[in-house]
């Protein structure tokens with residue numbers, strides 16, 4: 001029969017392994033997100049100012065960016081329940097610690113806001129009839145979302161490119 005200490009050690013090890021895996025995944029997907037959104041934004045700006053028509057490449061890059069952001073949202077939501085830097089059992093104490101407050105409230109709120117901007121921007125671009133309005137919706141909404149994402153990562157003190165692990 002395994003005793004309680006043995007069980008807690010095993011359970012703790014499993015939680016830590018899962019946390020490390022999710023953090024590595026979430027951390028890695030941010031490269032895909034940042035690269036895809038930068039590309040989508042550059043393409044939209046070139047299209048807008050160069051009066052170029054919106055083509056299949058624009059449609060695909062905008063869609064893949066949207067998917068990458070939604071996948072990142074999902075991994076973030078799961079990671080939220082494994083992270084030792086997130087605490088919602090005692091919100092009063094969490095708010096007093098800048099690191100715990102950042103990961104419990106600020107990071108998720110800013111990133112969810114960015115994903116809302118991305119979803120609205122993609123839908124507006126899809127619904128727009130002419131190319132100028134398609135490019136404008138992406139340039140505006142994706143551009144703002146990228147800014148929010150970069151500011152949120154910068155605020156965390158973790159590297160924009162690089163690993164904290």
Ligand code: HEM
Pocket residue numbers: 023026027030033069072073075076077079080081083084085086103107108111112114115149153158162163164165
């Ligand atoms: C576009 C969306 C997002 C991006 C680009 C993003 C980016 C990042 C980055 C760069 C890190 C640091 C990784 C490292 O230290 O190596 C991180 C950590 C984390 N993110 Fe996100 N994130 C996003 C959305 C979310 C959402 C929506 C949530 C929660 C609802 C979330 C929860 C977390 C948590 C809990 C951590 C780990 C904190 C820790 O234990 O150190 N993320 N995220």
